[in-house]
Amino acid sequence: MRKVFVLMWSALFLGGLISCVSSGDSSRWELVWEDDFNGTSFDTATWSKIPRANPEWARHMSDNEACYEMRDGNLVLKGIVNTDLENDTAPYITGGVYTKNKRGFHGGRLEVKAKLQGAQGAWPAIWLKPCDEAQWKWPWAGEIDVMERLNHDSIAYQTIHTAYTIERKQTRNPRHGSKGTINPDDYNVYAVEMYPDSLVFFINENRTFTYPRIDTGEGDELQFPFKKPYYLLIDMQLDGGWVGPVDTLDLPVEMVVDWVRYYKEKE
Template identity: 60%
Template sequence: MKKLITTCVSWIAGVGLLVSCQSEKSDWKLVWEENFEQTDAFDPAVWSKIPRGTSDWDRHMSDFDSCYAMRDGKLILRGLVNYTQKNDTSSVLTGGVYSKGKKLFEHGRLEINARLHGARGAWPAFWLLPEDEKWPNGGEIDIMERLNNDSIAYQTVHSHYTYVQGIKDNPKQGSTGLINRDDFNVYAVELYPDSLCFFINDTHTFTYPRIETDKKGQFPFDRPYYLLLDMQLGGSWVGAVYKEDLPVEMEIDWVRFYQK
């Protein structure tokens, strides 16, 4: 009987997740948007340049102006060879912005419309981190990561449960979806108290649910997050940077946040 009850509860929860992820766009109300209509620079009330760090993803971050541009109503973030910044020991430089300390997102649908230009060693990403907890305990939500010139994008979650304990298949930690390499694509995640639902061009790619488990930190995702938009280069996952492919850039047309 206990097994039957558990099965029924899981089935009901699964149906609930499916209904949530298949909700119509008309169910959502646009509550905030960033259209990057400024002509000289991005809005400093929302965005800051990401500082350099020591991880694969941020070890080439720079505030060098050439890594950033506003063009035709789009934010441009670049990865380029360091020819001119003689006091900077990094051979390549990348641009990225985040909303840390300025704009947080919780319980809604977040969408980013962008075109990703390819290069060997290019690793653009859109992702979410919490301000109130260190990694990986607070969780990481990867809305989009793309490698090199791939025609797919990765969407993944990270937490103490997936990273420290290494549980990546119960439930499934991530998935991929097809993208148009030569055009704009819309990457989205729906943030619910009990699940995360991922989309590319309104096609549902996968859902990460909260489950019953005695393991630590399986679903830390019911909290506010800030958004990172960055062009990354090189690292253990994407591989070597081919400088002859640079500069490379991505164009971000808009960011939109909806709530029910």
């Protein structure tokens, strides 16, 4: 798997096809993989349920089947009130999937089409973490947040995190994130294009911002560690210092995923 992505990255870079400015024009891209969730269950060769863990975003993750549904060609991830407190003391539980140890993404364009139901305390996310994260302490490995939405907002946030933005607190030189308008009652398409010299973000084909590689004098791992494969996480999160507390009267809440598509540039 790693060899495949290295070869693809090299072909893009050496062919001189990469530009830090992208139009989001679909005619530039060739579809190389997709999941349209048309089955009766999600593809376990690609996806696994995200386990519960200590970070704030993962502390309510659950493998409970009540948090997952395949419906009308969609993967539905839910945040619900926990009704089985004897076996799980979490007040509410959430569903999430990731491609960790199964599929990585290295260069190219990644898109996710999803509809996000609003709720107080709802924090759905689409994001990328490095396949080799065990070798690096966060945030040195880098994190790419393709979409985060809070509560009932009509905007979504797109952000990158690195040692440069977290430890050096350099969030404006260059700007490390932006936000864009979404239709809160319908599907929206969230995308990132990954190049050797930049990450370019989109919402519904509207470019929101570009994060370029710059010379800090301290090496790329500090400011731009994104030249390696990353795995994808899609999760319905609840509660946290940023999103605020949950109103259980707003639950259940759903994150409905229509498809995921991955492209490389046409030769």
